[in-house]
Amino acid sequence: MSELARRYALALYSVCPDEQTLEQTAHVLMDDTTLWQTLCSPAIQGQEKARVLARLPVLDGHGLLLNFYRLLAEKGRMTLLPEILEAFNEEVLRQKGMARCRLSCVRAPDAAELDKLRRALCRLHHKQDVIFEIRTDPSLLGGFTLEIEGVRYDKSVRGALSGLGRQLEERRMA
Structure with a gap:
């Protein structure tokens, strides 16, 4: 935006x-x-x-x-x-102490997983509640990515493999 x-x-x-x-x-x-x-x-x-x-x-x-x-x-x-x-x-959400979170994952999380994630994000971002926009993305291979208030968290297998590739490339260049 x-x-x-x-x-x-x-x-x-x-x-x-x-x-x-x-x-x-x-x-x-x-x-x-x-x-x-x-x-x-x-x-x-x-x-x-x-x-x-x-x-x-x-x-x-x-x-x-x-x-x-x-x-x-x-x-x-x-x-x-x-x-x-x-x-x-x-x-409007910010004024209510809330935030929108865009969650991408291989499979949609169940209610207990979503609630655990909501509590963690509320604690980290000092919010009263988080509204999720959930999108499934098989290319992540596993895990999830999420964006909330301009912060991106990548806990996906694809992200881990990319990070590993960058580390190997950096070692090769050194």
Whole structure:
């Protein structure tokens, strides 16, 4: 996620922490292919995009979000909206003392393993809870990798073999 998207998300969160309304309105914009292409097109002037946004019923009564979307459209940054949503959701979790963890493993862990991992990550990262996004990846050969708050842990067989290969290469070069 880009630093610019993160800054937009933090600014939006500081004035409008309503994650549900943001999700709803953003998905209306992104799910309509024609509308989304229009809003993202560099060939269409920002003022025209702002007029299109002002006519959308989903934004009625949501003046702050309408202004936010207008700003993105006028600055030619509407394509950042998916990243902004992700950063906004991360900030919501952070404010609740939570974090998102992307876990890749050969097989999905059972509830007891997941709970043990959750407790360890909460302790290490000083969080109240961790939300897992689990993905299976047979190329890991065994073990797992996980990413949480910009930190990557690699406890996979593939990672261990890569590390061993690097060590052997370093010894050979010495």
